[in-house]
Amino acid sequence: MEATLCELAGRLNDWDRILVLSHRSPDGDTLGCASALCRALIGLGKQVHFACADPVTPRYAFLFEGLTFPDFEPEHVVTVDVAAPDLLGTLKETWYPRVEMCIDHHATNSMEAPLRYVDSHAAAACEIIYSLLCEMKAQITPEIADCLYAGVSSDTGCFKYQNVTPQTYRIAANLVELGAHGAEINRRFFDTKTRARVEMEKRVYDTLHDYFGGKCACVSITDQMKAEAGAGEDDADGLASLPRQIEGVLVGVTLVEKAGEGYKISLRAIPPVNAAEIAAVFGGGGHAGAAGCKINASLEQAEEQIVAAVGRWLEEHGL
Numbered sequence: 001m002e003a004t005l006c007e008l009a010g011r012l013n014d015w016d017r018i019l020v021l022s023h024r025s026p027d028g029d030t031l032g033c034a035s036a037l038c039r040a041l042i043g044l045g046k047q048v049h050f051a052c053a054d055p056v057t058p059r060y061a062f063l064f065e066g067l068t069f070p071d072f073e074p075e076h077v078v079t080v081d082v083a084a085p086d087l088l089g090t091l092k093e094t095w096y097p098r099v100e101m102c103i104d105h106h107a108t109n110s111m112e113a114p115l116r117y118v119d120s121h122a123a124a125a126c127e128i129i130y131s132l133l134c135e136m137k138a139q140i141t142p143e144i145a146d147c148l149y150a151g152v153s154s155d156t157g158c159f160k161y162q163n164v165t166p167q168t169y170r171i172a173a174n175l176v177e178l179g180a181h182g183a184e185i186n187r188r189f190f191d192t193k194t195r196a197r198v199e200m201e202k203r204v205y206d207t208l209h210d211y212f213g214g215k216c217a218c219v220s221i222t223d224q225m226k227a228e229a230g231a232g233e234d235d236a237d238g239l240a241s242l243p244r245q246i247e248g249v250l251v252g253v254t255l256v257e258k259a260g261e262g263y264k265i266s267l268r269a270i271p272p273v274n275a276a277e278i279a280a281v282f283g284g285g286g287h288a289g290a291a292g293c294k295i296n297a298s299l300e301q302a303e304e305q306i307v308a309a310v311g312r313w314l315e316e317h318g319l
Ligand SMILES: [Mn+2]
Pocket: 029, 030, 081, 105, 123, 124, 125, 155
């Protein structure tokens, strides 16, 4: 049984001593939701607390600036942007049985809670929190507007993905009107790279090989490169999108060394190429646009095998 936004608003306005939970490996959306909701509830004079199985990374720390949480025994538990119980991580055992309200935008949501509100048309859960705060007649301060804008911007890749709707822009416009620092948040999330990241990119471009007249581009990432660049996992994140950015490339291939297990292959494709079908040759899978598989071989052999599979797919489809 799904709740209405009006029901959620009514409960939250009545409740006190509320614990808000984000999903593990937290992103801008789940943290933006949690911070915005906590700030709004505090504004309404309530005691609130926030918890997440993993720490808030420096990238998102600004969302929680100035927030302090008192110690108390929660009476009500709310999850935001959490699509499945396991995504509560180490908090699942203690808190999942007590989740009373679940607010999310994943069509696959499998959380059980007395009050569930899942809107899969929302590009970000922060869109739902915005509508909820309006329904609650809670004051949306510039700080809250920043948190919500950050969530919407993160989950839409800076308003670039297919999930963006007219409503996404309307909400973003309202948030900017309420004082959100749109340009600054977008620069922080999408136009800022760590030095280690730049060092990684330099090295990754050096490994670039073109195949099939430039329709396939292949790069590789080794542990040695990561060590030389001083890069952590965060700094290597998303590098798989680089080869597909090259004009004319239909399939971008990234080989990432996995100590002792050969290479993890990330495939990024542009229609009509189906990356999942190519990955399936090696027992992998994913979506048409992004897929992955593993090949346990040396770098040279792994590259040769995946490129051969790409070549066969292109040939079979007359490309
Ligand atoms: Mn989300």
